Amino acid sequence: MIEIKNLQKVYDVKRRQSFFHMTREKVVAVKDISMRIDKGQIVGLLGINGAGKTTTIKMLTTLIEPTNGTYSFDGIDAIANPDLVKRQINMIAGGERMIYWRLTAYENLWYYGQLYGIDNTLLKKRIEKLLQIVGLEDKADLPVETYSKGMKQRLQIARGLINDPKYIFLDEPTIGLDAVVTQDLHKEIRSLAKDQGKGILLTSHYLSEVEELCDYIYLVNKGELVIEGTKKELTDYVFARNRYVFSVRGMDKKIVCRLRDNLRMIDPESEVLFEDGSCTIISKAELSSAIAEFALKEKLVINELHKQEPSLEQAVIKLSKNLERKDTQIA
Amino acid sequence: MKYFIKVVLAESYKQHRNYFNNKMIYVSLFLWPLLSFLASYYSYKAFDLEESAISYINSGNILVFLLIGYMAMSFFRSVVQSAWRFSSERQSGTLEYIYLSPASRLAVLMGNALSSVFESSVVMLVFGILMIFYNRESLHANVVGLVVVMPIYVIMALLWGVFINACFLYSRDTDFLFTILEEPMEIFSGVKVPVMIFPGWAKLLSCIFPLTYALEALRQVTLNNSDLGTIKITVLISILIIVVLLAATLITIHIVEKHVRKTGNIILF
């Protein structure tokens, strides 16, 4: 089990004001994050850019040292023993970089295998098996530059498994991939956790990916945990609130007031926000027909009425704006 | 130790596959030094070679004198180019994966230097040896001296490579290092003009290049039949340089490792 408690990272940034003058500034990348990853579990780490995701992953992979907090890795103090941890983890990042394009798939895996000091007989077997798992056994001896995006990504996965890690950090693994390849990868990731019992941390910009894969989700913003919980708990809170966009000809505050009164009869907690001549309605209840009926009754000409799928960005922005971490802790 | 060697070999094999599969690379590694060598050789013709300030250099062995200079330099220079390529792994992201592994950093740097030092210089080396063989009557070699000097020279070139690799890997301003390491090294370490006859200020500058000592020792044992007694100071300085280079590299690696973990930034200088 990986467990971090109150992890914090403060960078000391030097800024050159002029040739002779240099000022030092403290930049807080991660303010306070606690989380845990169990074996066989897929944990999601969500956040908008600059939320502190990358720094958190780098601390978890021992690439950087936290300023404060504790990090226990299967009972080992990971901050004091980064080398012990490095043998048992690996990272898989999205994109086409991070592998040698002029080397073949086999050569790439062999090279990284040597860096982990794996015995050559064992390594050979493992490479063959991994290539088979990611479906590259036929192309193993072709240079990576001839591969498609999806193939390079699959090679990344094989590379990340070369030392048979107990824990894997997946940093936006499906970025830029098409739907079919993404589905295959999802299957792979799930099997790593469920069949092989590996602990996985996944970061992603795609809400659906996190929804589909993760057993437990952490949402960070500005270096702090905003909310955490199981998929069910989070969906109830963030994802299950419906958003409607509604506008009519000659929309004004009076109409909005009447609409609000009308909808509150169905869901007393519903919110109606009026901006730029159109309203956004947020509610747990299904309100499309009620809104349509309201327009009919008031003899209004509808310009726009549709249900909005909540995006991750919206959820994060809204949550970080409105909620204090302590109040929102569901788990 | 076995693990260390494993990483060294893997790294040099990777460099070999990654950079030397392009034939054009040999243009830069062989054609340029060759053209430069020829230009130096023909520029000597403007002078009366029998009147040189060094007693053992004459029109008969000036070609070999210069060839040894260029061959030796090709070893020392190749590492600069390869280090420059290695530092590009920072941008391509593969360096992060190397840092993610528990592999010895020294082994990685050494593997890279090993591949570049030998691979980059092999064509020049073969060419030089053939030319020297062709002009073998101008040699005046001390075999014992040569046997001692050769390994010292190779280890020095290798460690110079490791050290330069470390500098390039952790430095933002690699162009600056290029400016220092290319042309000044050619002039001040005595590739074309022997250091011995330099004016004082130039001699002082030449001290900082390990190639100076390697070259001096190599030429003394091949052209002047010098025995170990004659060149013992040069040899001792060379061994000292080897120790200093190794220590400097280890210290750099250690500092960088600490720095990286603290700032998340691999650039130190």
Add this chain to the structure above:
Amino acid sequence: MDLKVMWATMKKEFQIRLRAYPIDFMVGCILTSFYTTLGAYLMYHYFFRQNLASDFADLTGTSDYMSYAIVGSLLYLFVVRTCLNVSRRLITELREGTLESLMLAPFKRTSYFVGNMLLQTVMTFLETAIATVIGLFFGLRIHDFCLWKFVIATILSLYGFFGLSLILGCVMIYARDTYISQNTLFAAIFLVCGITFPKEYLPYSLQFLGNIIPVTDGLTLMRAAILGGMPSDRFCIIALRFFVLGSVYVISGLPLMKRLEIIALEKMEG
């Protein structure tokens, strides 16, 4: 020649330089010239104690080795700087993604390249001046300055270098490479064009190569204008030969460049 295009090109380039002058390029080139001079200085004064080969004066028309080598290194600096700029122009546009929009405009390429060349010339004169001052410290002396010869040598050299830049530019676009092609050419020029020693010392094949690169004759003319030692009729014959050679480069370079632009654009898609 379309002066409007030429002027606009110069202005655009000048603005780019003003904002981000490639100072490291400039320093690098001046340093190269400095090191070449220093190398010659050490060889002449310390290694061979000022003993020149007996045929040196006959071949070069001067017995002042330092001035001979410094003029060579200065002109070499000039060639490198102009070639670097003009040849790399199109491939830079290609890399920065402005080539397509540039090709869309129906303008004369000649003006575009001449504009680049002229601006670069002005800039390079400045750098060469700095290098000349350094050269004076190492013993550059003007023995027999002749103004009309100097003017002719300068104009013809620019013409020849321009032609060379075009051809080099074609090679760069075709090979999609700047690093290997430019440095190979520069190393070759340094060897065969008589930069620090008379090309007559070279074997015949390399001498021939030197004769067909439009730098060698320019250098001979320039030395004659500054260091003297060449009768006027001989000067005129070499000047004429140099003009013909430069014309071959320019006349074949411009259409070839146009052809390669098209290839470059096609390659961009694939």
